[in-house]
Amino acid sequence: MSTFPPPLSGSAQDETAELRPRFDESGLIAAIAQDAVTGEVLMLAWMNAEALQKTIETGRATYWSRSRGEIWIKGETSGHIQEVTEIRVDCDQDAVLLKVRQTGGACHTHRESCFYRRVDGGALSFPGEAD
């Protein structure tokens, strides 16, 4: 298990050149995966400190599965891996953005992106999919 230094206060956290992730009360940070080529947002998942450290070290997107309660190397069973080309962190360091080269579909439904439905009022549509 890796450790990171704790977050700083106020604007110091926004401007520091040190990685000081702000994990939530469950020890997790939100991670957005974006296709490095197309810019499409592929998925939102979660990382604990170990998953973040492994992602940085290995260049393979590694998350924390909240449902299974375990480290999850994306694509380890499906083959739909994410090769990380860049990691960004947001102002207060409670979210990371991964730019990835995605093999296969990012979504467990085998679609390219998890965001395959559009909200039209209270209903959802499936743009680009046949009826």
Next chain:
Amino acid sequence: MSTFPPPLSGSAQDETAELRPRFDESGLIAAIAQDAVTGEVLMLAWMNAEALQKTIETGRATYWSRSRGEIWIKGETSGHIQEVTEIRVDCDQDAVLLKVRQTGGACHTHRESCFYRRVDGGALSFPGEAD
């Protein structure tokens, strides 16, 4: 306060054409804002049911401020509003993706995006900013 129907089980939730957001134990859902023109990921914030409903109804990105404990119409004080051109929801409906026309910087630091720092090992760099 608006209400949405509850999430469905398993793959029914992935395939339903009804908006059935899965709020967490704090009543919140993650919301990613992406620039509708450039594709740049601008920020990650949170919505409760009321914020999501207002965003759908008004076309103005409206979040829940966890620090202030209140509804937050983005740009209401700064003028840096987000006009929502499309809302997407992910497979299990615990995250939404807003495509927005952003006025001014999305970040409270006045930068375009909150993701202005790149993770290089344990250090952060500020790409595109002068030293």
